[in-house]
Amino acid sequence: MKSTVFYRNILLLSANFLIFLGNSEIIRADTPVMPEIVINSNKSGRFLNSCGIESTIFNKDDIDALQASNISELLQEIAAIGIVERGAPGSQADITIRGSSIEGVLVMVNGISIRDPQTGHFTMDIPVDLSDVERVEVLHGGGAPVYGSTASGGVVNIITGCDTNRANGSFSIGSYGSHNTSAGTVIPIAGSAMSLDLHHGSSDGYTSGTDNEISGANVTGSYQTGALTVDWNMGLLQKKFGAEGFYGDYPSYEETLTLAGGLHAQHVLSPDSIIRIKAGARGHDDDFILVRDDPDLYRNTHYNRSVLYSGEFIHSINNNYFAVIGAESEFTGITSGALGNHSDRNNALYSGFTAEKGRANLSVSLRYDSGFRNIDSFVYGTGLMYALSARNHVKIRTEKSFRVPTYTELYYDSPANRGNPFLKPEYTKSVETGYEFTGDNISSGFTVFIRKAYNTIDWIRRYNETIWEAENHGEIITTGIEFKTGFIVTGSLNIRMSAMLLDQDVKRQEGIESKYTLNPAAKIVSGTITGKLPYSLKYMINCRFEEKIEGDTRAPLKISCSKKVSNYTISGQIRNVCNEQYEEIPGLKAPGRWFSLRLEYSR
Numbered sequence: 001m002k003s004t005v006f007y008r009n010i011l012l013l014s015a016n017f018l019i020f021l022g023n024s025e026i027i028r029a030d031t032p033v034m035p036e037i038v039i040n041s042n043k044s045g046r047f048l049n050s051c052g053i054e055s056t057i058f059n060k061d062d063i064d065a066l067q068a069s070n071i072s073e074l075l076q077e078i079a080a081i082g083i084v085e086r087g088a089p090g091s092q093a094d095i096t097i098r099g100s101s102i103e104g105v106l107v108m109v110n111g112i113s114i115r116d117p118q119t120g121h122f123t124m125d126i127p128v129d130l131s132d133v134e135r136v137e138v139l140h141g142g143g144a145p146v147y148g149s150t151a152s153g154g155v156v157n158i159i160t161g162c163d164t165n166r167a168n169g170s171f172s173i174g175s176y177g178s179h180n181t182s183a184g185t186v187i188p189i190a191g192s193a194m195s196l197d198l199h200h201g202s203s204d205g206y207t208s209g210t211d212n213e214i215s216g217a218n219v220t221g222s223y224q225t226g227a228l229t230v231d232w233n234m235g236l237l238q239k240k241f242g243a244e245g246f247y248g249d250y251p252s253y254e255e256t257l258t259l260a261g262g263l264h265a266q267h268v269l270s271p272d273s274i275i276r277i278k279a280g281a282r283g284h285d286d287d288f289i290l291v292r293d294d295p296d297l298y299r300n301t302h303y304n305r306s307v308l309y310s311g312e313f314i315h316s317i318n319n320n321y322f323a324v325i326g327a328e329s330e331f332t333g334i335t336s337g338a339l340g341n342h343s344d345r346n347n348a349l350y351s352g353f354t355a356e357k358g359r360a361n362l363s364v365s366l367r368y369d370s371g372f373r374n375i376d377s378f379v380y381g382t383g384l385m386y387a388l389s390a391r392n393h394v395k396i397r398t399e400k401s402f403r404v405p406t407y408t409e410l411y412y413d414s415p416a417n418r419g420n421p422f423l424k425p426e427y428t429k430s431v432e433t434g435y436e437f438t439g440d441n442i443s444s445g446f447t448v449f450i451r452k453a454y455n456t457i458d459w460i461r462r463y464n465e466t467i468w469e470a471e472n473h474g475e476i477i478t479t480g481i482e483f484k485t486g487f488i489v490t491g492s493l494n495i496r497m498s499a500m501l502l503d504q505d506v507k508r509q510e511g512i513e514s515k516y517t518l519n520p521a522a523k524i525v526s527g528t529i530t531g532k533l534p535y536s537l538k539y540m541i542n543c544r545f546e547e548k549i550e551g552d553t554r555a556p557l558k559i560s561c562s563k564k565v566s567n568y569t570i571s572g573q574i575r576n577v578c579n580e581q582y583e584e585i586p587g588l589k590a591p592g593r594w595f596s597l598r599l600e601y602s603r
Helices: 002-023 060-066 071-075 409-412
Strands: 057-060 081-086 092-099 105-109 132-141 152-162 167-174 178-191 192-203 212-225 228-242 254-272 273-289 297-319 322-337 339-356 362-373 375-387 391-405 426-438 444-454 457-462 468-472 476-490 493-506 512-514 521-535 538-549 557-565 568-575 583-585 594-602
Touching: 057 060, 057 426, 060 132, 060 521, 060 538, 071 081, 071 092, 071 132, 081 583, 092 105, 339 409, 409 468
Parallel strands: 105 152
Antiparallel strands: 057 132, 081 092, 132 152, 167 178, 167 594, 178 192, 192 212, 212 228, 228 254, 254 273, 273 297, 297 322, 322 339, 339 362, 362 375, 375 391, 391 426, 426 444, 444 476, 457 468, 457 512, 476 493, 493 521, 521 538, 538 557, 557 568, 568 594
16 A cells, blocks of 8 residues: 555545544433443453553443354454454464564463463453353453563453353354354352353354364453452363365364463452462464365474463552552473473563653553563653543553564474574554543544564565465564544444554565565454344444555444343344455455354343
């Protein structure tokens, strides 16, 4: 995309947005679109205490209104997020934020990292069922000054909960022989509660080599006594799926097993001071067969693990000044036939300071990491938010981030992909500024950002070659603008919209094809309408338009409808209503039209 076209599109979207704001008084709503999150929530990410960072929050009501069936589907409401679903729904999903690499997005559960040191392809292997999710928090762009490597592109924090006396179950069927079942319950105990969720599903696949079978279990608990609160979770997720075209032009097959858990303890020392202790562990087993009908040709197993623990002290002064000091240690390792046996330990110190003075809020974050393959990194983030009035705010933020190569990028060797043990760390500097309008019944805003990356890590191949190789690109400058708005037209008609325009200036050799990083979506617009019909029917309509930098365009339409009778809810969904044909990545077709019907019980 040429820069002149890019900035022309920015001006056109800006003009339309300003016209909308100028006429916003004709729009009525009953509740704010983006409800405020209490920053003292012990399972929220630390980024909620920082100023100038663009973020999106989905609460329980949002999840219900959007009728999402999994976390990936929920995140597609955000234009800044790119989701590549490989194969049948649920098989595997890659996630990017603002054109980042998939390895640059950190996923957390209850504020605890569940990063995968092998590859970003496993980032969304999350052993948490959506029925157990209380809230999802998304940080747009960056996060390494708070969370370290893997958070250079953004952060997704999944908050689980234990609603007392909850019991639920569901059964669904759909296209291509797909079916899913789930069941869950909460067991209240004196001073605590524990929830258990089980789920299983399978599909024959929409084309040859895209079948899958997925099973999982998740246990979440909480305990509170006096000033001490303890939350914990543990989950297991098993996937078996045809991976034809996932990593190369081969009819591959893959089985993965993920076990992850975490503990989050918070003790209130005084009305002004809190101590938090967090510990988490994740193990991921991967059995990969290059040619499904000929396992002896090339087969490999990988087992990676990560263990993280941290402690932090939080103190506030007169409710206007807020400081956090913390230390973190993380161990990662892998045992693999193709990648070898490797292990690393990283230790980090971090601190943050937030000040509120009059109409201004200022935040500063600092982090020092030592140990990632003998690499020391110092990164920072600063943000400022200023209230023009009670409803209008402006903000600005600058940040330096880093990302170390994954084990796959360093050591993988197969007929389709080849790693590079000489890869250098990836460094990023970014600046963003924006405006937000928050009324009683409406929320809108826009953010302009620029990100300069050095030594960007990507999988590339020369034209007329078949092997993808990991390499460091030169400098990549990404510029973009995000818009978001939401309002209720009538008492039952709710409209949410977000958009992003993106442009890349890449210094690279001619004749190189990028598998991921160099071809993000240049234009994304996501619009969702939710509301009610006669006979207490609830509906959701979503259309997400994407245009890749190198020209691929798609706009799949999704429609859902549900009705609740007593403790039962019946719902139907059609994905890709118009049966659009497009490729998720080069050589991998996306699913066509997909029907599903679901019956759910809850109390």
